[in-house]
Amino acid sequence: xxxxxxxxxxxxxxxxxxxxxxxxxxxxxxxxxxxxxxxxxxxxxxxxxxxxxxxxxxxxxxxxxxxxxxxxxxxxxxxxxxxxxxxxxxxxxxxxxxxxxxxxxxxxxxxxxxxxxxxxxxxxxxxxxxxxxxxxxxxxxxxxxxxxxxxxxxxxxxxxxxxxxxxxxxxxxxxxxxxxxxxxxxxxxxxxxxxxxxxxxxxxxxxxxxxxxxxxxxxxxxxxxxxxxxxxxxxxxxxxxxxxxxxxxxxxxxxxxxxxxxxxxxxxxxxxxxxxxxxxxxxxxxxxxxxxxxxxxxxxxxxxxxxxxxxxxxxxxxxxxxxxxxxxxxxxxxxxxxxxxxxxxxxxxxxxxxxxxxxxxxxxx
Amino acid sequence: xxxxxxxxxxxxxxxxxxxxxxxxxxxxxxxxxxxxxxxxxxxxxxxxxxxxxxxxxxxxxxxxxxxxxxxxxxxxxxxxxxxxxxxxxxxxxxxxxxxxxxxxxxxxxxxxxxxxxxxxxxxxxxxxxxxxxxxxxxxxxxxxxxxxxxxxxxxxxxxxxxxxxxxxxxxxxxxxxxxxxxxxxxxxxxxxxxxxxxxxxxxxxxxxxxxxxxxxxxxxxxxxxxxxxxxxxxxxxxxxxxxxxxxxxxxxxxxxxxxxxxxxxxxxxxxxxxxxxxxxxxxxxxxxxxxxxxxxxxxxxxxxxxxxxxxxxxxxxxxxxxxxxxxxxxxxxxxxxxxxxxxxxxxxxxxxxxxxxxxxxxxxxxxxxxxxxxxxxxxxxxxxxxxxxxxxxxxxxxxx
Numbered sequence: 001x002x003x004x005x006x007x008x009x010x011x012x013x014x015x016x017x018x019x020x021x022x023x024x025x026x027x028x029x030x031x032x033x034x035x036x037x038x039x040x041x042x043x044x045x046x047x048x049x050x051x052x053x054x055x056x057x058x059x060x061x062x063x064x065x066x067x068x069x070x071x072x073x074x075x076x077x078x079x080x081x082x083x084x085x086x087x088x089x090x091x092x093x094x095x096x097x098x099x100x101x102x103x104x105x106x107x108x109x110x111x112x113x114x115x116x117x118x119x120x121x122x123x124x125x126x127x128x129x130x131x132x133x134x135x136x137x138x139x140x141x142x143x144x145x146x147x148x149x150x151x152x153x154x155x156x157x158x159x160x161x162x163x164x165x166x167x168x169x170x171x172x173x174x175x176x177x178x179x180x181x182x183x184x185x186x187x188x189x190x191x192x193x194x195x196x197x198x199x200x201x202x203x204x205x206x207x208x209x210x211x212x213x214x215x216x217x218x219x220x221x222x223x224x225x226x227x228x229x230x231x232x233x234x235x236x237x238x239x240x241x242x243x244x245x246x247x248x249x250x251x252x253x254x255x256x257x258x259x260x261x262x263x264x265x266x267x268x269x270x271x272x273x274x275x276x277x278x279x280x281x282x283x284x285x286x287x288x289x290x291x292x293x294x295x296x297x298x299x300x301x302x303x304x305x306x307x308x309x310x311x312x313x314x315x316x317x318x319x320x321x322x323x324x325x326x327x328x329x330x331x332x333x334x335x336x337x338x339x340x341x342x343x344x345x346x347x348x349x350x351x352x353x354x355x356x357x358x359x360x361x362x363x364x365x
Numbered sequence: 366x367x368x369x370x371x372x373x374x375x376x377x378x379x380x381x382x383x384x385x386x387x388x389x390x391x392x393x394x395x396x397x398x399x400x401x402x403x404x405x406x407x408x409x410x411x412x413x414x415x416x417x418x419x420x421x422x423x424x425x426x427x428x429x430x431x432x433x434x435x436x437x438x439x440x441x442x443x444x445x446x447x448x449x450x451x452x453x454x455x456x457x458x459x460x461x462x463x464x465x466x467x468x469x470x471x472x473x474x475x476x477x478x479x480x481x482x483x484x485x486x487x488x489x490x491x492x493x494x495x496x497x498x499x500x501x502x503x504x505x506x507x508x509x510x511x512x513x514x515x516x517x518x519x520x521x522x523x524x525x526x527x528x529x530x531x532x533x534x535x536x537x538x539x540x541x542x543x544x545x546x547x548x549x550x551x552x553x554x555x556x557x558x559x560x561x562x563x564x565x566x567x568x569x570x571x572x573x574x575x576x577x578x579x580x581x582x583x584x585x586x587x588x589x590x591x592x593x594x595x596x597x598x599x600x601x602x603x604x605x606x607x608x609x610x611x612x613x614x615x616x617x618x619x620x621x622x623x624x625x626x627x628x629x630x631x632x633x634x635x636x637x638x639x640x641x642x643x644x645x646x647x648x649x650x651x652x653x654x655x656x657x658x659x660x661x662x663x664x665x666x667x668x669x670x671x672x673x674x675x676x677x678x679x680x681x682x683x684x685x686x687x688x689x690x691x692x693x694x695x696x697x698x699x700x701x702x703x704x705x706x707x708x709x710x711x712x713x714x715x716x717x718x719x720x721x722x723x724x725x726x727x728x729x730x731x732x733x734x735x736x737x738x739x740x741x742x743x744x745x746x747x748x749x750x751x752x753x754x755x756x757x758x759x760x761x762x763x764x765x
Contacts, residue, residue, distance in 0.1 A: 119728050120635040122705050127638055146726075147706040167637075190726065192709040193735045200726055259501035269752065318698070325742050329499050329750065330524050333571050333743045340571035344739060351701065351708045357646035364646075 004064045006041065011072035017338040020073050020195075028153055029197035030076040039108030044082055048090055052098060053106055062230070063237040063292040070241025073341060075195055080150030081105055083234045085112035087227040088158050088175060092215035101156055101177060111180075113154035115145035115201060116228060123354045125160075125224055126170045130203065132161035139163075139176060139213065141184075141206045151199030152189025154180045159203065163218050170221040175214040182206050194348035195341060232306050232353040233291055239313045239349045240281070240288050242342050246324040247277045249339055253328055270327060277323050280316035287312050307359040313349065314356025321346040368437055368670045378441045384418060385449035392718070397450045400733065401718055405488070405530045411452045412459075412485040422459050422483055429467045429475070430483045436673040440665075447618030455527065458482040458489035462535040465553065465602050469594040478533075478555070492522040492536035492556070492580055493603070500753050502537070503547045503600065507582060509538035509554055511589065516540075516554060518562075518585040524747070528565050528578035531558050536582075537603050540596045553599035555591040556582070570743070572736040573713070615689035617662045623696050624655060630703060635728055641703055650702070654695050661688050680762040687754045690744040697738040704734045711736075 015034070023031040038044050046061050048054025055061070062083070069078060082105070089102040089112075104110035121127035130143020141161050151157065157178045165172025178185065184206035189199040215223060251274055254265030264270055291305035321343045325332035328339055350356065370378070393411050396403060403411070415421040423442055425431030434442065454460065463482045466474050481487040498505040507520025518538060528534065534556050541550035556563070562585035567575045594602060628651065631641035642648055668682040701708045707727035715725055716733060745751045759765045 117706050119707075120638045122638060124638070129636070147709060188726070191711045193711045193739070194709070198709065258497075259499060259504070267752075269755070322742065326745055326750075329746055330494070330743070333740070333746065335569035335571055335573065337571075340739075343742075344571065344735075347701065347735060347738070348709050351705055355702055355705065357644055357650070357702060360646050361644070 003043075003046070003061060004068060007043070007065060007068035007072075010037070010041075011068065011074070015072050015074065017073070017341075020075060021341075024075045024191075024195040029191065029195075035076050036108050038076060038078070039106065044078070044086075044108060045106050047082060047086065048102070048106065052090070052102060059230070059233055059292040059295040062234050063288060066234045066237035067241035067244075067288075070238035070345075071245045073195075073242070073338070073345060077111065077150040077153070077196075079231060079234060079238075080114070080154075081112050083231050084114035084116070084149065084227060085154075085156065085158050087230050088114055088214060088223065091223050091227070092175065092220075096211070097177070097214065105156070110155050111150060111153045112156040112158065113148050113150040113180075113199075114158045114227070115148045115151065116160060116224065117145060117147040119144060119146040119200075123358050124168075125228060126168055126173070126221065128160050128162045128173050129167050130159065130161045132163050132174055132176060134163075135207075137210050138207050139210065141176060141178065141203045141208065143203050145201045145203070148199045148201050150197060151201055152187050152197055156180065157185070157201065158214065160220060160224060165218075172218045173221045173224065174217045175220040175224070176208050177212045177214060178203070178206055178208055182208070192348060194345040196348075228353055229295075229303065229306050232310055233295060235349045235352050236291070236306075236309045236313050237288055239317050239346055240284050242346050242349075243277075243281045243284060243317055243320045246320060246339060246342050246346075247274070247281050250274060250277065250324045250327050253331075257329070264327075273323055273327070277320050280320050284309075284312050284316055304363065307354075307362040310354060311356045311359040311363065314359070317346055318350055318356075368440075368666050368673060370437070370441075374437055374441060377438055378445060381442050381445040382449070384420075385445060385451055388414070388418070389449075389451060390414060393452065396718055397452060399718060399720075401716055403452055405527075408452060408455060409485045409488075412454060415454070416483060416485065421454070421485070422463065424460070425463065425467070429463075429479060436669055440669050444618040447616070448622060450622055455488070457491050457526070457531075457535075458485070458487065461491060462489050462533075462555070465535070465593060465605065468605065469553075469598070469602050471590075473590065474555075474593065487532045488527070488530050490525050490528040490531035490534050490558075490580075492525060492534045494524045495521060496523055500750055502603075503551070505537055505539060505551065507536065507538045509540050509552060509587070511540070514589050516587045516589060516592070518554070518556065518582045518587055520582050522580040522582070523568070523577075525565075525578045525580050526576060528558075528580055529567065529575065534558055534563075534580060535593075537599050540599075544597070548600035549597050551599040551603070552596045553593040553602045554587055555593065556585060556587050560585050560587065562586070570740060572740040573711075574736075574740065576740075615661060615665050615685040616693055617658065617665050617689065620658055620689070620692055620696055621662075623700075624651070624658065627651065627696070627699055627703060647699070647702055651699060654692065654699065657688070657695075658692055661685075661692060664688070680758070683754070683758045683762055686748065687751050687758075690751060693744050694738075694741055697734075697741050700734045701738050708735045708738075 045054040046057035050056055086105060093102055105112050118127060118129055132139045132141045141159060157180055159176045159178050160173050161176055162172050163174045184204040186202040187199045189197060192198050254270060255263050257264045287309045291309040294302040294305045324339050325343050331337050332339055334340060390410060393407055412421055420432060422430050423432050423434060423439055427433040459482055466478050493502060495505050509516040509518045536554045536556055537551050538554050539550050540552040544550040562583040564581040566579045568577045568579060570576055634640040664681045668678045671678045710726045712726050
């Protein structure tokens with residue numbers, strides 16, 4: 001597939017591990033040049049409709065892109081801008097709102113973030129304590145959002161806030177576009193353990209006008225849920241890419257690392273474990289294909305397939321990551337080795353959008 | 366079968382418990398409670414505090430400054446220390462080179478080195494692994510040539526824990542290549558870290574911490590009197606030491622401490638949100654880990670019973686490091702799962718004493734949960750990887 005090849009080529013030629021580390025350690029946490037290249041190559045436009053300047057990409061396109069981003073350990077904020085914020089805008093934004101926000105996001109000129117976590121809520125999207133109160137033609141928003149991916153960089157924050165209902169109700173949640181530098185917005189930005197960036201965001205009587213509301217007041221929950229489902233699929237694809245390259249690197253290492261006069265890959269015990277890693281990768285990739293096609297086609301088990309895949313990534317993925325580190329021996333726990341950073345990203349993905357325990361619960365009915 | 370504690374044992378336990386509850390420096394207790402890593406000077410202060418009580422070199426023979434405790438008392442002491450969440454003792458001096466020196470060293474070496482180890486005045490590190498000699502330690506290449514009254518040492522040691530603070534390093538070096546078995550050419554040499562030619566370079570681990578190092582030895586002159594015992598016997602001395610390194614590593618009490626803390630965390634509800642105990646999958650994993658740890662606790666006690674009655678420990682003792690490290694790592698995983706999203710922030714600025722609770726990121730969770738999980742992937746790799754442990758057990762216990 002052309003998209004796969006173009007990303008593969010980019011990563012092979014322009015995104016080696018050393019570069020990746022440089023971008024991750026920069027002030028913004030990613031390379032603005034690389035992000036601009038993503039926009040120029042049309043990658044930021046893939047999931048949007050042709051009328052919005054996109055390529056009508058769906059779960060299959062997302063799958064192949066994210067797998068490659070996983071292999072490349074890419075730190076540029078594709079998930080935050082395009083999958084999370086972008087999907088909200090794609091589904092809910094009016095033409096005026098799209099011109100104002102979606103266009104510049106796709107063009108790589110505006111950074112965006114969807115603030116879907118609250119510190120007390122864990123994985124429950126219905127648990128929204130942030131409130132939005134109507135005052136004349138404005139909304140006044142107060143609350144606290146946690147783990148906002150790309151939140152510190154974002155010029156556009158998409159904030160779920162409660163306009164009605166009790167704090168655990170799925171009814172009464174609305175979405176608002178808030179400027180990153182708006183009065184009353186305080187951001188505490190930090191790196192995450194996997195080399196990305198996030199922020200805790202405090203909203204203190206932040207005033208937005210009625211045109212900042214995205215979609216129907218009080219009816220945002222189903223969209224929020226659908227977007228998180230899309231994002232879950234996306235990070236699972238990323239994780240499959242990571243698992244595959246970690247397995248490849250582990251096998252390669254074991255062929256070259258000599259101890260006791262032989263390559264450690266000649267030890268049967270390790271061979272069997274590397275076969276287990278391969279098996280886990282293949283099974284995970286199979287589930288990824290099932291879940292991606294089910295969601296592309298909107299089949300009856302589309303939602304269930306996402307939980308199944310996320311559970312698999314959280315369990316089999318965890319195992320593959322740990323084995324890769326273990327078989328690399330002491331090298332596996334050093335900062336300088338790329339395998340260690342793949343491991344950290346995989347660990348972070350395991351806790352995003354519901355961990356394995358949470359998703360298994362959804363299935364065990 | 367297993368150990369039962371006598372009244373005297375229980376009285377001893379109470380005495381030890383009281384010491385750890387009342388006599389540790391207050392700031393050190395707070396650092397431990399808040400999971401702040403100790404600075405070297407705090408570590409030394411803690412060890413000196415133990416030594417004031419005469420309890421620092423608990424496992425040493427009385428004649429060298431040890432306590433003369435029975436095996437049961439040593440077990441009780443280690444357990445109480447862990448249950449009080451006291452700092453760990455840095456093992457390289459008192460737990461490793463010290464025993465090698467008093468067992469195999471000359472009187473001059475004992476006089477010169479043992480008092481400073483007991484007083485924690487000298488910080489020791491371990492020079493064993495090399496880039497080509499990990500699991501296959503016997504293939505080590507660091508060379509020591511005897512030239513007149515000193516050795517000239519060349520080579521690079523790696524994974525040297527806390528070598529950046531060390532005053533001295535004990536090294537396994539190759540003094541002869543003209544031997545039938547590679548092990549027979551290895552000697553045990555004590556090297557002053559201030560010697561010309563010794564360079565320490567940091568190795569940063571995946572959690573971003575400087576804990577281990579490379580130690581480069583370039584034409585380092587080491588007085589011949591710093592050889593412990595005989596040339597060519599270093600492997601045997603080192604093996605004795607490695608047995609020590611493995612036996613102490615079950616860490617049962619430390620792991621119970623972490624599990625109890627996790628259970629308490631799971632029961633907490635943040636502003637009416639469902640507590641973690643409602644997550645049945647998580648709780649099943651927690652309960653299963655507790656079963657395994659209970660089993661390990663009694664495996665430890667069975668080993669203790671054998672040692673206490675003067676017998677050699679049976680096959681159960683060989684699984685202690687293996688199972689102990691697996692369970693440590695399993696608990697670290699549970700902490701990550703418990704943290705959820707808040708496993709992600711990398712906020713080392715928060716790991717300082719008395720960081721304001723309302724400024725902390727991640728209410729009700731430990732902010733360094735992931736870093737601990739990442740760092741402790743080393744536990745199944747160090748002190749003889751778990752693969753090597755299984756090889757040893759297969760060979761020596763199962764006779765395969």
